[in-house]
Every structure is written in structure tokens, then in C-alpha cells.
Amino acid sequence: MIRHKLMRAVAFLLVLLGTSAFALPPATQSNKLPSDSIYQLNLHLVDQGGKAFELRSLRGEPVFIAMFYASCKYTCPLIIEEIKRTVQALDEADRNRVRVLLVSFDPARDTPAALTAVSVEHHVNLAHWTLARTDPTGVRKLAAILGVQYRAMTNGDFNHSTMITLLDQEGRIAAKSDKTSALDSELIAAVGRTLAGQNP
Amino acid sequence: MPWLRLLGNLWLVLAIGAGHAVAADYKQIAGGHFASVLPADEKAADMQVAPYELRVTPVSNAEFLAFVTKSTEWQRDRIARVFADAQYLSHWITSDGIDRAQRDQPVTHVSWFAAQAFCESEGARLPTWLEWEFAAAADTARKDARADPAWREQILSWYSRPSNSALAAVGGPANVYGIRDLHGLVWEWVDDFNALLVSTDSRDQNDPDRLKFCGAGAMSLRDLNNYAVLMRIAMLSSLKAADTTANVGFRCTKIGAGEKS
Numbered sequence A: 001m002i003r004h005k006l007m008r009a010v011a012f013l014l015v016l017l018g019t020s021a022f023a024l025p026p027a028t029q030s031n032k033l034p035s036d037s038i039y040q041l042n043l044h045l046v047d048q049g050g051k052a053f054e055l056r057s058l059r060g061e062p063v064f065i066a067m068f069y070a071s072c073k074y075t076c077p078l079i080i081e082e083i084k085r086t087v088q089a090l091d092e093a094d095r096n097r098v099r100v101l102l103v104s105f106d107p108a109r110d111t112p113a114a115l116t117a118v119s120v121e122h123h124v125n126l127a128h129w130t131l132a133r134t135d136p137t138g139v140r141k142l143a144a145i146l147g148v149q150y151r152a153m154t155n156g157d158f159n160h161s162t163m164i165t166l167l168d169q170e171g172r173i174a175a176k177s178d179k180t181s182a183l184d185s186e187l188i189a190a191v192g193r194t195l196a197g198q199n200p
Numbered sequence B: 001m002p003w004l005r006l007l008g009n010l011w012l013v014l015a016i017g018a019g020h021a022v023a024a025d026y027k028q029i030a031g032g033h034f035a036s037v038l039p040a041d042e043k044a045a046d047m048q049v050a051p052y053e054l055r056v057t058p059v060s061n062a063e064f065l066a067f068v069t070k071s072t073e074w075q076r077d078r079i080a081r082v083f084a085d086a087q088y089l090s091h092w093i094t095s096d097g098i099d100r101a102q103r104d105q106p107v108t109h110v111s112w113f114a115a116q117a118f119c120e121s122e123g124a125r126l127p128t129w130l131e132w133e134f135a136a137a138a139d140t141a142r143k144d145a146r147a148d149p150a151w152r153e154q155i156l157s158w159y160s161r162p163s164n165s166a167l168a169a170v171g172g173p174a175n176v177y178g179i180r181d182l183h184g185l186v187w188e189w190v191d192d193f194n195a196l197l198v199s200t201d202s203r204d205q206n207d208p209d210r211l212k213f214c215g216a217g218a219m220s221l222r223d224l225n226n227y228a229v230l231m232r233i234a235m236l237s238s239l240k241a242a243d244t245t246a247n248v249g250f251r252c253t254k255i256g257a258g259e260k261s
Helices: A002-017 A075-088 A112-121 A136-146 A185-198 B002-007 B010-021 B061-070 B112-121 B129-136 B149-159 B227-238
Strands: A044-047 A052-054 A063-068 A099-104 A129-133 A150-152 A158-161 A164-167 A173-177 B026-029 B032-034 B047-049 B052-055
Touching (some): A063 A075, A063 A136, A075 A099, A075 A164, A075 A185, A099 A136, A112 A129, A136 B112, A164 A185, B032 B129, B129 B227, B149 B227
Parallel strands (some): A063 A099, A099 A129
Antiparallel strands (some): A044 A129, A063 A164, A164 A173
């Protein structure tokens, strides 16, 4: 009886969810931000040096963006190393143009000092990399726009999906990768496509 | 000029006037220990719910219309695609006009981003899952009616009702807190919809190179017999923040001093 009800409920659920539509508008190069750019989001960030900046200030070059937190012992270091490897695998000209932005899930603990410590530990080049924090609402919105799931645990850890997202020069999602222990050739190819798209 | 458009549509002016005259009604909920189906420590620990104020009814079409009339960037023909899919507010007659019969129905075809923006305009935010679940555990007489088979059966019978019939107006029977329509009308966005089901295992079984989730522990659901609540979690978890559907609406939460993130 209950099983029957559940099956009906599940069927209803499937109908409910079967109605999503998605269309990608063609690339434009006007000054107006594309409608599907994540730079539409008003997101105030503070970098590892304590300097405030807006997410959309990254417009203009391709950006690898990922979320992490400083006290993370497991996949977060892998995410950072994976981005380093991917950037290293690019041609030198491309490598110099790509930016990397890591945003913390953990605004309560990830102060600029904590972010700086991570950048030192992983020897990241701060000319191209930014480690940043935002407020709790900003974290939720950025995760939502990137499709990252995360959940705070009582012990101070976060369970979160690992995701490296490549944004094109206009802030549109060009590629996503959830690989953290093998070089994702698709991500590298996407950088090439993105840069080629701007300079035909 | 939004004003000129409104003047051409008298009932619309009346609807918005009424919306302004009566500020949205919120009720205080004291909070307390709560056995959420999503336990805090992934095992069995009770959650502590801080005091909060919950909107009595879901946001109606008329209320959402008043919002987009002021905040025009949230109108369906202006909204950035990254914030809402193509079905956003597709049930309205025009980008700033609704049918009279829709006025008091709960607004649906709204994305998480749009719901969040509406709540911010009321000095509020979307409730967390825990806040929603806490209030929704009640029935008309008890703060926690979840163990009652009749409570579950009533919700499941709503789930199995066909979704092509017109939505009722907001303002159904009040629960013990004075909150209405938590069950039986629409599904509702919560602030942390993308935090509910994060992994049952940190590794994809088929590909050891793919670590999809970070975190040592597996998320485990408690009270697996409670389909009524678990289905809602499954539904919310399957949504993306820009998705809109004909059955998902929202309400808002206000928090007093001492809000923690």
C-alpha cells in the first residue's frame, strides 16, 4: 500500500522534473555582459592580501574557478594541485593569460591570513592566482551558480562536490571537470578553444 | 515607466496597493532541539534550531508582481539567463501582468536566485532546510506530528495528486505555529537546497580517478520510513538554482539578533 503510494509519488516527481529547458545563446563580444555569464552575480570578495574586489573584475581572460576551504585535508589540496598541473600543461602564451580563483566555503575561519598560508603551502603564483573569501550568502550563491554542492559538518569540515570550472573571457562556463588525480585533457582543450574564440 | 503600464490595468493597481497596505505576515518560532532527517553529525545527533520568524504563507503571484514591478531586472524578459531558465514566470500573461485568478495563488516558475532576491527585498532570506523542516513537522495541534501515520499519509496523498489542476490560493489551515501551506500546496525553495544530499560515498565506484566529493563521512539519512520528508529532499537536491517548475514556490525567513551562518 505504502509502496504503491510511493511509486505514484515518484512518478509525479519525474513529471515535475521533466520540464527543464536550456539554450545557450551565441557568443557575443559587446560590452554588455552575456545573459548566461556568471559575472551577472554581484559577488563581493576579499583576496588573500585583504583587498576587496568584485567577481566580475575577472572579466577579460579565461578563469579556472573552484571552491575549497583552508582546513580541508582531503580533496582540496588535490583540487589545487590539479589546477596547477592543468595550467602547467598549457602553452606558455596561454598559461600567462589564464587566471585562477579559489573561493572558500568557510568564511568564518578563512581569513586573508589563512588564505595566504594555503598559497604559501602550495607555492601558487599570486600573479595569476587569487584565493578569496566572501560572506555566507555569497558562498551559497556562488556554489549555486557553479552547481557545487556543500554542507557544513558539526566538526568544522565541509562535505562538498569537487569541481573545477573554466570560465571564458565573458564569464560563461566553458568546461567543468571533477577529476582530481589525473590530468583532464578536455579542460586543457577548452582553454585553447576559449582563447581561440577571442582571437579568431 | 512601470507606473504608466500599471495605470492601464486598474485591478493590477488595486492588487499592488493591497500588497503595500498589508506587510507580509511572519510568525515567531522559538526553535529548539530537533531530530532532523538530515542529522548534524551524519549519525543521530539532534540539530539545534535557533529562533526565527517564518512567513505565514508562501509568496503569492501578486506579491511577486509587486516585487518585479520595482526591481525590473527580475522581470521575465529582462532576467539574466544565468539566474533563471526560459520557463521563469511563464505562467504570467505578460512580463508584468497576471491574471486576476492568479493573484492569491502561490507564485511558481521562480528560480532559487529570484526567490532569494524577493526575500532580500523583504529584509529576509530563504529559510534553511532545517528551519523549513522544523516548522513543517507540526500539525494543527502538535509541534512534531511526524511519527503519526496519518500525518505522513496526508502528505503522500498530496504528492500523488495530479499536478495539472489549478493551484489553490495561499492561506490554508494554520499549523500550531500559525504557519500555513507548508504541505499540500507547492514545494518550496530553501536557502541550502544545494547542501542537502552531498554524497553517500566520497568516490565514484566506477572510476577511482574521480573524487566527486570531499569529506570523510558519508551522509546518511535518518528515519528512512519518512518518505514524505525524504521525497522533498530528493526533489530539492535534483534542482539547479536557475531551474523553475510549475510546482516550486517559496516563502521567506527573518532572523533576529545573533544569526549564525
